Amino acid sequence: MRIAQYSSKNRMLVAVDCIIFGFDGTELKLLLIKRGFEPEKGRWSLAGGLMKRDENIDLAASRVLKELTGLENVYMEQLYIFGEVERDPVDRTLSVVYSSLIDINRYTQQINQDYHAEWFPLKKLPSLIFDHRDMVALAQQKLRYKAAFHPIVFEMLPEKFTLPQLQHLYEGIFDTLMDKRNFSRKVLSTGLLVKQKDKEKATSKRGAFYYKLDKRKYQTKFNAFLNFIPNPDSIR
Amino acid sequence: MRIAQYSSKNRMLVAVDCIIFGFDGTELKLLLIKRGFEPEKGRWSLAGGLMKRDENIDLAASRVLKELTGLENVYMEQLYIFGEVERDPVDRTLSVVYSSLIDINRYTQQINQDYHAEWFPLKKLPSLIFDHRDMVALAQQKLRYKAAFHPIVFEMLPEKFTLPQLQHLYEGIFDTLMDKRNFSRKVLSTGLLVKQKDKEKATSKRGAFYYKLDKRKYQTKFNAFLNFIPNPDSIR
DNA sequence: ACAAAAGTGTTCGAATTACACCCATGG
DNA sequence: CCATGGGTGTAATTCGAACACTTTTGT
Numbered sequence: 001m002r003i004a005q006y007s008s009k010n011r012m013l014v015a016v017d018c019i020i021f022g023f024d025g026t027e028l029k030l031l032l033i034k035r036g037f038e039p040e041k042g043r044w045s046l047a048g049g050l051m052k053r054d055e056n057i058d059l060a061a062s063r064v065l066k067e068l069t070g071l072e073n074v075y076m077e078q079l080y081i082f083g084e085v086e087r088d089p090v091d092r093t094l095s096v097v098y099s100s101l102i103d104i105n106r107y108t109q110q111i112n113q114d115y116h117a118e119w120f121p122l123k124k125l126p127s128l129i130f131d132h133r134d135m136v137a138l139a140q141q142k143l144r145y146k147a148a149f150h151p152i153v154f155e156m157l158p159e160k161f162t163l164p165q166l167q168h169l170y171e172g173i174f175d176t177l178m179d180k181r182n183f184s185r186k187v188l189s190t191g192l193l194v195k196q197k198d199k200e201k202a203t204s205k206r207g208a209f210y211y212k213l214d215k216r217k218y219q220t221k222f223n224a225f226l227n228f229i230p231n232p233d234s235i236r
Numbered sequence: 237m238r239i240a241q242y243s244s245k246n247r248m249l250v251a252v253d254c255i256i257f258g259f260d261g262t263e264l265k266l267l268l269i270k271r272g273f274e275p276e277k278g279r280w281s282l283a284g285g286l287m288k289r290d291e292n293i294d295l296a297a298s299r300v301l302k303e304l305t306g307l308e309n310v311y312m313e314q315l316y317i318f319g320e321v322e323r324d325p326v327d328r329t330l331s332v333v334y335s336s337l338i339d340i341n342r343y344t345q346q347i348n349q350d351y352h353a354e355w356f357p358l359k360k361l362p363s364l365i366f367d368h369r370d371m372v373a374l375a376q377q378k379l380r381y382k383a384a385f386h387p388i389v390f391e392m393l394p395e396k397f398t399l400p401q402l403q404h405l406y407e408g409i410f411d412t413l414m415d416k417r418n419f420s421r422k423v424l425s426t427g428l429l430v431k432q433k434d435k436e437k438a439t440s441k442r443g444a445f446y447y448k449l450d451k452r453k454y455q456t457k458f459n460a461f462l463n464f465i466p467n468p469d470s471i472r
Numbered sequence: 473a474c475a476a477a478a479g480t481g482t483t484c485g486a487a488t489t490a491c492a493c494c495c496a497t498g499g
Numbered sequence: 500c501c502a503t504g505g506g507t508g509t510a511a512t513t514c515g516a517a518c519a520c521t522t523t524t525g526t
Contacts (some may be wrong), residue, residue: 009248057319083293204504205497440477442523
């Protein structure tokens with residue numbers, strides 16, 4: 001009876017779609033590609049493609065991202081699987097969504113002219129195909145949730161970064177403003193940041209000291225919960 | 237080029253597996269079924285089955301759970317997709333894992349003799365097929381994470397429950413002991429509990445007052461983060 | 473009368489918030 | 500010399516942790 005279900009009539013296609021959040025030191029952005037094939041050719045979408053039958057899901061996500069944007073070796077994690085029956089009009093297709101956080105400036109070389117990929121400010125996204133807008137909304141929600149408790153967003157910063165940059169990033173994620181005195185006290189109290197001797201001088205005359213992440217401590221303290229949200233009600 | 241990938245050679249099977257956590261007032265348990273078909277017939281496994289091609293994923297999970305355990309209308313949420321290439325020896329099969337929290341006593345009628353389903357204490361699980369042990373470990377981790385910040389675990393309690401029961405549940409989830417004075421102060425301070433006039437008299441001579449969840453407030457306050465973990469280091 | 477679980481308050485230290493001024497520098 | 504953003508300290512409050520005794524009642 002049940003073993004009969006190990007039959008092929010229920011096989012289906014599985015896609016991966018990659019949500020790439022990026023931070024340029026000021027603003028939170030999302031990487032989109034201009035879809036190069038039908039249906040919906042020419043419209044903006046997440047970097048996505050079909051997973052192969054003999055391919056691990058995580059590797060499929062990396063491959064698709066590489067093929068469509070040129071990005072390689074970026075931090076990615078599985079977010080959710082979307083499976084409404086009618087979500088892709090051509091064929092029954094599930095989509096496993098991956099989410100990623102990167103430092104935009106670190107990867108400008110990789111995202112070159114060969115790819116029709118472009119960064120869009122999170123607040124000014126174009127319309128997206130299928131259910132991609134829902135995917136982005138879910139990813140944003142999860143990013144907030146994680147950022148509220150973990151120092152994970154260091155994935156989106158350069159090797160060296162300043163406290164004002166870090167604060168701008170958190171403000172972007174939560175769409176709120178924070179007090180810089182309280183912010184620096186809290187973030188420094190984690191003991192995860194190492195102050196550098198040099199300064200970032202591009203955005204201010206005085207310059208802001210660089211910090212680096214103490215990666216050893218970061219690994220072990222990952223589960224030490226931080227509470228970065230100034231006030232739950234202020235999150236929009 | 238790329239449209240050629242909208243071909244059928246990459247179709248694959250997709251299963252759903254259901255992790256059912258239950259609480260009986262004292263102990264955290266997991267619902268397992270004796271697998272009724274090859275391979276691995278006769279061994280214990282999560283309630284799982286293949287998803288149909290014309291079926292929504294969430295509905296597939298509900299259907300499979302109903303078919304294998306008799307359970308209906310339980311709170312379920314998608315946890316993760318497992319997709320190692322060799323995870324199922326018979327055929328390439330992804331598994332979408334769902335996780336669920338229920339009040340064991342409320343559903344004893346539904347889980348009847350027709351089904352080879354059985355509750356196992358979380359600390360004394362039998363060996364499980366395929367990667368099901370990994371699935372359980374991940375679900376447990378996520379349950380802790382959520383329970384640490386949300387009053388979500390009310391899904392696992394009866395309509396009326398006592399503070400000692402609620403505390404035992406949290407102690408089961410975190411495998412730790414909590415101070416009942418601090419616990420009750422914290423949980424009552426949420427304003428989500430409504431004290432009842434009657435008492436539960438089965439487990440003590442004096443009896444413990446019942447409480448009910450204020451569902452209106454629960455809906456709106458769901459995102460008010462609670463911090464139930466006594467001390468992050470004490471979580472094993 | 474006693475065993476067993478329920479219920480309740482206080483004190484202390486830590487963390488969080490609100491808030492305002494001086495600093496360094498490039499122009 | 501001044502405009503711009505960087506950097507720091509303190510007081511008031513809230514929150515979390517530790518801790519022990521009294522109440523109720525079935526046996």
